[in-house]
Amino acid sequence: xxxxxxxxxxxxxxxxxxxxxxxxxxxxxxxxxxxxxxxxxxxxxxxxxxxxxxxxxxxxxxxxxxxxxxxxxxxxxxxxxxxxxxxxxxxxxxxxxxxxxxxxxxxxx
Amino acid sequence: xxxxxxxxxxxxxxxxxxxxxxxxxxxxxxxxxxxxxxxxxxxxxxxxxxxxxxxxxxxxxxxxxxxxxxxxxxxxxxxxxxxxxxxxxxxxxxxxxxxxxxxxxxxxxxxxxxxxxxxxxxxxxxxxxxxxxxxxxxxxxxxxxxxxxxxxxxxxxxxxxxxxxxxxxxxxxxxxxxxxxxxxxxxxxxxxxxxxxxxxxxxxxxxxxxxxxxxxxxxxxxxxxxxxxxxxxxxxxxxxxxxxxxxxxxxxxxxxxxxxxxxxxxxxxxxxxxxxxxxxxxxxxxxxxxxxxxxxxxxxxxxxxxxxxxxxxxxxxxxxxxxxxxxxxxxxxxxxxxxxxxxxxxxxxxxxxxxxxxxxxxxxxxxxxxxxxxxxxxxxxxxxxxxxxxxxxxxxxxxxxxxxxxxxxxxxxxxxxxxxxxxxxxxxxxxxxxxxxxxxxxxxxxxxxxxxxxxxxxxxxxxxxxxxxxxxxxxxxxxxxxxxxxxxxxxxxxxxxxxxxxxxxxxxxxxxxxxxxxxxxxxxxxxxxxxxxxxxxxxxxxxxxxxxxxxxxxxxxxxxxxxxxxxxxxxxxxxxxxxxxxxxxxxxxxxxxxxxxxxxxxxxxxxxxxxxxxxxxxxxxxxxxxxxxxxxxxxxxxxxxxxxxxxxxxxxxxxxxxxxxxx
Numbered sequence: 012x013x014x015x016x017x018x019x020x021x022x023x024x025x026x027x028x029x030x031x032x033x034x035x036x037x038x039x040x041x042x043x044x045x046x047x048x049x050x051x052x053x054x055x056x057x058x059x060x061x062x063x064x065x066x067x068x069x070x071x072x073x074x075x076x077x078x079x080x081x082x083x084x085x086x087x088x089x090x091x092x093x094x095x096x097x098x099x100x101x102x103x104x105x106x107x108x109x110x111x112x113x114x115x116x117x118x119x120x
Numbered sequence: 121x122x123x124x125x126x127x128x129x130x131x132x133x134x135x136x137x138x139x140x141x142x143x144x145x146x147x148x149x150x151x152x153x154x155x156x157x158x159x160x161x162x163x164x165x166x167x168x169x170x171x172x173x174x175x176x177x178x179x180x181x182x183x184x185x186x187x188x189x190x191x192x193x194x195x196x197x198x199x200x201x202x203x204x205x206x207x208x209x210x211x212x213x214x215x216x217x218x219x220x221x222x223x224x225x226x227x228x229x230x231x232x233x234x235x236x237x238x239x240x241x242x243x244x245x246x247x248x249x250x251x252x253x254x255x256x257x258x259x260x261x262x263x264x265x266x267x268x269x270x271x272x273x274x275x276x277x278x279x280x281x282x283x284x285x286x287x288x289x290x291x292x293x294x295x296x297x298x299x300x301x302x303x304x305x306x307x308x309x310x311x312x313x314x315x316x317x318x319x320x321x322x323x324x325x326x327x328x329x330x331x332x333x334x335x336x337x338x339x340x341x342x343x344x345x346x347x348x349x350x351x352x353x354x355x356x357x358x359x360x361x362x363x364x365x366x367x368x369x370x371x372x373x374x375x376x377x378x379x380x381x382x383x384x385x386x387x388x389x390x391x392x393x394x395x396x397x398x399x400x401x402x403x404x405x406x407x408x409x410x411x412x413x414x415x416x417x418x419x420x421x422x423x424x425x426x427x428x429x430x431x432x433x434x435x436x437x438x439x440x441x442x443x444x445x446x447x448x449x450x451x452x453x454x455x456x457x458x459x460x461x462x463x464x465x466x467x468x469x470x471x472x473x474x475x476x477x478x479x480x481x482x483x484x485x486x487x488x489x490x491x492x493x494x495x496x497x498x499x500x501x502x503x504x505x506x507x508x509x510x511x512x513x514x515x516x517x518x519x520x521x522x523x524x525x526x527x528x529x530x531x532x533x534x535x536x537x538x539x540x541x542x543x544x545x546x547x548x549x550x551x552x553x554x555x556x557x558x559x560x561x562x563x564x565x566x567x568x569x570x571x572x573x574x575x576x577x578x579x580x581x582x583x584x585x586x587x588x589x590x591x592x593x594x595x596x597x598x599x600x601x602x603x604x605x606x607x608x609x610x611x612x613x614x615x616x617x618x619x620x621x622x623x624x625x626x627x628x629x630x631x632x633x634x635x636x637x638x639x640x641x642x643x644x645x646x647x648x649x650x651x652x653x654x655x656x657x658x659x660x661x662x663x664x665x666x667x668x669x670x671x672x673x674x675x676x677x678x679x680x681x682x683x684x685x686x687x688x689x690x691x692x693x694x695x696x697x698x699x700x701x702x703x704x705x706x707x708x709x710x711x712x713x714x715x716x717x718x719x720x721x722x723x724x725x726x727x728x729x730x731x732x733x734x735x736x737x738x739x740x741x742x743x744x745x746x747x748x749x750x751x752x753x754x755x756x757x758x759x760x761x762x763x764x765x766x767x768x769x770x771x772x773x774x775x776x777x778x779x780x781x782x783x
Contacts, residue, residue, distance in 0.1 A: 089342045100406050
């Protein structure tokens with residue numbers, strides 16, 4: 012990543028599509044290498060999570076309608092989907108780690 | 121605890137050292153294991169097992185410690201000893217073989233398994249552990265055997281391997297297992313119980329769950345984060361407060377998790393989620409938040425036997441083989457034979473609430489001989505009774521029973537089979553004035569004949585007859601299965617011979633054609649059968665089976681008379697059962713009244729589904745703990761049922777019972 016004095020023109024930005032990524036960070040123009048997936052070249056810690064993710068993906072399709080409804084209801088009126096709730100619950104739970112931040116509005120934002 | 125001679129810091133933690141009674145063999149791929157329980161965390165250092173072998177070939181013994189699941193060895197080894205070469209001599213009686221672990225093993229509180237094996241042995245049987253047939257006081261744990269090198273285990277029932285576990289208590293925390301297992305709830309159910317409310321959860325992997333429940337609705341707080349100047353949906357916080365934690369009912373780790381609440385009132389909403397442990401260690405998974413409003417009160421299922429309502433002795437001298445029939449309104453009739461084998465009919469009032477009495481009228485319809493009477497309605501107040509009369513002849517009489525229970529004189533009498541040893545007649549209406557009588561005739565063969573009885577009770581001559589079994593036809597019980605098609609269940613071939621069902625056609629004019637089909641449903645039948653319609657083309661037959669036990673069979677009989685093989689069976693009394701009488705309760709549920717063990721009267725209820733599958737028993741009750749023979753059961757009203765039977769001292773008894781039904 013490198014800071015720029017100013018962003019180049021849109022034509023230049025478009026010309027580097029797939030190579031360089033121009034963006035603003037807190038109002039500061041920046042450029043970085045175009046993001047790409049590292050594929051399977053991941054750390055051992057990340058790789059250790061793959062079976063858990065795979066199992067979560069498999070189990071989600073095995074939920075009964077009654078159980079799926081519980082996840083759906085929990086995701087309702089939030090920015091999560093039922094699958095999000097299921098995956099997070101399976102991997103590390105949704106509630107056990109949470110401590111409300113100080114001054115957090117009681118009725119939500 | 122005793123100190124081990126070889127070390128001042130170790131002691132005998134647990135073990136079984138007495139009661140050496142039997143060998144449990146093992147070898148090559150056959151392993152054995154003994155589970156033991158530790159009350160607190162211990163460091164184990166040495167284990168010993170009393171064992172022997174019958175080969176001089178050198179071989180290597182090894183012990184291992186494994187986790188357990190539901191009292192059974194589970195997973196891979198947690199610790200192993202080195203391979204120890206046993207001595208090269210034959211030791212038939214067994215000696216204590218002790219081995220040390222290469223390092224201290226930190227064993228937490230709970231159940232562990234000590235595995236014994238000789239993986240380098242040539243045969244699976246040349247080694248044996250000595251075992252006791254009882255556990256010492258304070259010791260728990262089962263013995264197990266694996267025939268596939270520890271992959272699966274089968275309990276060695278009734279025996280316990282002699283073993284010793286040496287070590288020392290420790291207060292050090294138990295290190296967590298290396299592999300952490302996640303779990304997810306796949307299904308959940310909830311239902312009211314008689315005095316509680318039950319929630320059950322099924323998970324994909326074994327775990328031990330704890331429910332955190334609260335009455336306060338959780339709040340959701342969707343959170344956003346600013347990324348590159350843009351507000352992005354990020355997460356959602358859930359506020360779940362003022363919760364109480366409840367542990368699952370099942371011990372140890374399980375797939376099914378049951379939570380029972382005795383303080384959950386109807387119309388209360390609770391919110392809950394689950395956390396869990398596996399092998400006592402916390403797991404990272406958690407369930408979603410459930411919301412559950414309790415609507416239902418407990419309702420006894422159909423077939424629940426609620427109470428014995430009333431009883432009445434209708435003959436204080438003697439009464440056997442009673443048959444209970446409904447006359448009109450609250451008036452019922454019982455036909456039976458008395459202590460002198462005379463034939464009687466009595467009328468009695470049975471109220472809709474089950475209150476019995478008074479007795480209304482009585483008539484000795486045959487003062488000479490009136491055995492095994494069976495009655496059917498003819499028309500208005502006219503009834504016909506078929507029975508075994510004087511000289512063992514088959515006789516049918518007609519008489520009137522008014523709607524108020526008044527019994528008139530005998531209107532007509534006819535001998536339908538003038539030969540001795542007519543027994544167990546069953547008279548049924550065919551059409552118009554035509555009636556059929558199924559009975560056991562001369563030579564104990566099975567017969568059915570037709571005759572006419574007009575509205576005035578005049579009995580005509582025999583129209584037609586058919587011998588449905590030339591060998592043996594004991595205790596025939598007929599049932600209408602289709603238009604003019606009848607099925608007969610009876611005992612065939614010998615006294616305790618096969619149970620057989622045969623179908624025949626009886627036309628409206630009394631002409632009998634048979635057999636259409638026949639089927640043996642039981643190789644041994646020790647009681648008269650009771651055949652009843654279950655659902656669709658499914659029929660049930662309650663009877664006695666091998667050893668006199670009570671058996672229920674289901675099969676299908678089409679309305680054309682085709683009989684299927686037996687679909688399902690159920691041993692409703694594993695001790696003794698005779699003379700069953702079955703009534704339908706609705707909701708695919710049936711009640712069987714019968715004479716049970718020690719001649720007591722028993723009642724059991726069971727379900728039969730549309731396919732003929734017999735479900736679990738719903739309920740049972742002893743309707744007479746002294747004597748309850750030859751019951752005849754009838755539906756009275758709602759949940760009230762009546763049973764006429766030969767009771768204590770062979771007297772005639774009536775009893776009303778409340779059974780939850782859908783009639």
